Amino acid sequence: EAKAMGRNTLRFFDPQMQAVVTARASLEKDLREALQRNQLRLFYQPQVDAAGAVIGAEALVRWQHPQRGFVSPAEFIPLAEETGLILPLGLWVLESACAQLAVWAEQVGTRRFTVSVNVSARQFRQPNFVDQVLAVLASSGADPQRLKLELTESMLLDNVQGMIDRMGTLKDHGVGFSLDDFGTGYSSLSYLKRLPLDQLKIDQSFVRDLLTDPNDEVIARTIIALASTLGLSVIAEGVETAAQRDALAAQGCHAYQGYLFSRPLPVADFDAFLAGSRESG
Ligand code: C2E
Ligand code: MG
Ligand code: MG
Ligand code: MG
Numbered sequence: 001e002a003k004a005m006g007r008n009t010l011r012f013f014d015p016q017m018q019a020v021v022t023a024r025a026s027l028e029k030d031l032r033e034a035l036q037r038n039q040l041r042l043f044y045q046p047q048v049d050a051a052g053a054v055i056g057a058e059a060l061v062r063w064q065h066p067q068r069g070f071v072s073p074a075e076f077i078p079l080a081e082e083t084g085l086i087l088p089l090g091l092w093v094l095e096s097a098c099a100q101l102a103v104w105a106e107q108v109g110t111r112r113f114t115v116s117v118n119v120s121a122r123q124f125r126q127p128n129f130v131d132q133v134l135a136v137l138a139s140s141g142a143d144p145q146r147l148k149l150e151l152t153e154s155m156l157l158d159n160v161q162g163m164i165d166r167m168g169t170l171k172d173h174g175v176g177f178s179l180d181d182f183g184t185g186y187s188s189l190s191y192l193k194r195l196p197l198d199q200l201k202i203d204q205s206f207v208r209d210l211l212t213d214p215n216d217e218v219i220a221r222t223i224i225a226l227a228s229t230l231g232l233s234v235i236a237e238g239v240e241t242a243a244q245r246d247a248l249a250a251q252g253c254h255a256y257q258g259y260l261f262s263r264p265l266p267v268a269d270f271d272a273f274l275a276g277s278r279e280s281g
Contacts (some may be wrong), residue, residue: 012038025154025195028240030086034090040061040089040092042093043062044060045058045262045265046270046277050249052277054273055112056113056115058115058257059115059116059120063076081120086123087126091136092118095132095140095217097117098142105142105230107274112197114176115146115148117139117148118180119149119151121154125155129247130170133149138154147209150201151167151178152181153186154186156187157186160191164194167195167240175201177209179201181201182200182203183202192226192230198233199232201255202235203237206219207236207240208238210248211243224252225226225252228252233255234255235257236257237257238257239256239258258272
């Protein structure tokens with residue numbers, strides 16, 4: 001076909017590439033509609049301490065597509081990032097999570113309880129991000145001290161000073177910061193020292209093979225020691241077995257998140273989990 005069009009004709013698409021482009025365009029259109037039609041949901045995954053008591057929740061977005069069924073955030077978050085849809089989507093996540101946090105704060109009273117919200121690079125880079133977060137906190141009535149924003153090391157690739165400044169302003173208002181997927185990215189120790197962080201989150205890839213891969217065991221131990229040296233708390237994600245939890249505990253990690261304790265839950269189920277945790281604790 002390209003040959004028929006002449007020697008110097010560039011062929012831009014092969015059919016397979018064309019199909020990928022079409023599928024993405026249609027997913028993008030659907031995601032835009034899902035946002036408008038309020039078809040996204042937030043699930044919450046419990047975070048627990050050494051005794052199994054709930055100390056927080058991570059908000060995780062869910063999209064139940066009318067035809068495709070459940071679409072994973074691992075699929076649509078990158079797309080939302082590329083298209084800019086992450087800006088309205090991220091704002092919606094923040095608003096819902098803060099509204100829910102205000103409700104839970106009443107229930108937990110003075111006990112320790114935070115809600116962690118994932119923030120994407122593009123969202124965090126918005127010039128008005130700080131104002132947006134403060135406005136959402138004010139209008140929801142959520143306690144800034146109970147909000148944690150999860151950032152990733154990939155954000156460190158550009159304008160670190162800008163990032164430090166933005167974090168600093170939010171920290172002055174009480175908002176906490178956790179570095180998600182820690183150990184998979186690019187952070188240098190000098191950045192880590194400069195960032196006003198509260199928590200490192202051990203990536204689930206290191207937790208998965210903790211008991212079988214000596215390298216992962218060393219990495220997990222090193223992250224825990226690093227957090228302690230820097231005066232940060234540490235939480236492990238993707239904890240699926242009691243043996244993994246025990247190994248992490250032996251190394252000094254006392255906060256966990258993973259299927260061992262609970263999958264991410266819709267609000268009603270999280271409420272039940274929270275009530276159960278209160279009775280047993
Ligand atoms: P993440 O922030 O690292 O979230 C942890 C992921 O691990 C979640 O996947 C969670 O369901 C999953 N997980 C939790 N416990 C276990 C376990 O024991 N074993 C295994 N195998 N997996 C576990 P999920 O919900 O599919 O989210 C994937 C990623 O999508 C998140 O990774 C985060 O980067 C992104 N994401 C999710 N919600 C949001 C959001 O509201 N905003 C932004 N910007 N990104 C989000
Ligand atoms: Mg996260
Ligand atoms: Mg993570
Ligand atoms: Mg991850």
